[in-house]
Amino acid sequence: EAGRKLFAGPSDFFWGGASLGGLPPIERIEIAFAGRSNVGKSSLVNALTGRKTLARTSHTPGRTQELNFFNINNAFNLVDMPGYGYAAAGKEKVATWTKLIHDYLRGRASLVRVLVLIDSRHGFKPIDLEVLDGLDKAAVSYQIVLTKIDELKKGELEKCVESVQQALSKRPAAYPEVMMTSSRKGLGIAELRASIAKLVSE
């Protein structure tokens, strides 16, 4: 109920940029979406807010190229980031994005949690673990959100959740609960809204 209410209010894109020099001033707490290119970050922004085209999505990786800030009901900012690990974007772009993501994740005082999205078909890749290492080191709280669970059979999903939980058990900054979502089918969206609402009210 709290989750439904939070996301039923106005949600607006209000700032986008590709350099850390010009981040928007801190006005409210922030929750950021991180994850490999094409994992479904922008689609999840749309699913949560119920707005099909609030964030731009694409079937080709490398769609989101800036930090995009969405004001959700004046309660918090949802920050959609470029995906990491997309080599075909070109070395220079990847280096710029990597630095941007890194600096934002480690240096933003208003950031209360990073939702690290993992494609449930693939589980953790080495680059995901590198990102988690960085978050653990910087003591930035994060939580894993599995995406695209509509593509998996029940048994496959259970296996994925188990191996992800196992890999998280020794990570100091990891929130232990793993969320399971499908933006396409609307699965786990209400649960994720509720979890975010709880975090926002803390």
Ligand code: GTP
């Ligand atoms: P970048 O901005 O490039 O980093 O990608 P992203 O992580 O923002 O991914 P995006 O939301 O643009 O989605 C990438 C692709 O995954 C699109 O083709 C989506 O339609 C697809 N996709 C997103 N969510 C789901 C889902 O729940 N299920 C399935 N089957 N496909 C999905």
Ligand code: MG
């Ligand atoms: Mg995107």
